Amino acid sequence: MRNLLMIVSYDGTEYFGFQTQPGGNTVQDHLEAAIMQLTGEVVKIHGSGRTDAGVHARQQPFHVHTDSKIPVDRWRMALNGRLPADIRVTDVREVPLSFHARRLAKRKTYRFTINANRIPDVFTRRYQVHHPGRLNVESMREGLKHLIGTHDYTSFASRHSTKASHVRTIYDAWIEWDQSGSCSGSHEQGIIHIFMTGSGFLQHMVRIIVGTLLQVGEGKRKPEDMKRILEAKDRAAAGPTAESKGLMLWEVLYDEAGDEGTDLLERNETEQ
Structure with missing residues (x-):
């Protein structure tokens, strides 16, 4: 064998x-x-x-x-x-x-990609979620920081989660903002990549975090609201679940x- x-x-x-x-x-x-x-x-x-x-x-x-x-x-x-x-x-x-x-497995990293230009890219549309509205990326970065650490992520887990515990550790989370390929125009913001590295992730966890961060970027929530949502331990406190096509399992490490x-x-x- x-x-x-x-x-x-x-x-x-x-x-x-x-x-x-x-x-x-x-x-x-x-x-x-x-x-x-x-x-x-x-x-x-x-x-x-x-x-x-x-x-x-x-x-x-x-x-x-x-x-x-x-x-x-x-x-x-x-x-x-x-x-x-x-x-x-x-x-x-x-x-x-x-x-x-x-x-x-010790560490898993996911990447979620948002196309923030007015017009989606026909060649990468299967791997990006299109969001043509204006986003405050710095506010999203600030909000994301509140989720780093060991916490109960019930607010960011699917209601159908069957896990006995929703405690996980996010070791690092960051945003990479690529504006090099932006089309001309004042509303073009380029491509936004959101990375999260953790010990493990709950069902829909990354996508719910992204859906909530988008609301922060739109100005519907404040960056510090992410901490309040986390502490609520209630799925209803968080935002919508982002589309699956923007999510990619980036790497898994065994240390x-x-x-x-x-x-x-x-x-x-x-x-x-």
Whole structure:
């Protein structure tokens, strides 16, 4: 028995998320089908976490147990030849049998992208939420700071969350504002990327935070309201859930000393 750690990137537009669901058509379904075509094995892969329908991933790890003798360096091309064009395995490494992609994950980073120009970009519209109205980005930055730390994020979790605890840690959160590609005109604001790195995230958590931050940017809420909303521990206190297409799982890190999975992901981060 071997344990393989793989990294997959995907455009989630056409899928019902990463994790298998009764309705099918998930990224996991396609990966498991590709592995079965390649090795003849019926396997269950274990991802670093789940993503909602329409959410994308730049770098999502998963592991799979296999009895196949196929050399590690041949798996990537062999699987990609059996996967849809919008799902790609980018790296593969053999890791100890004890490695678990979800349980050993230490930090996850998500990026949410907003196109704040008057006219959306037809070529990136699947990965950005269009918001043509004026936004105060500095107020959004100030509001985001109130969420950093270890807190109960009930206000920013889906009402359908089944987690026993809503306490999580956000290690860092920041906004990158790219105005280089803005169209001409006084209302053009460019592209706004909101990044959040944490120990883990609740269902819809990033999207609800973004939906609330947009209200701060619009002037409907004050930056300090983010702290009040957090302390309320009430979903009704926060703003709407932002569209899924703007969200991307950016990276997952394993920082256990001596963990072979760490070496793979650190190498990927360096090569980007």
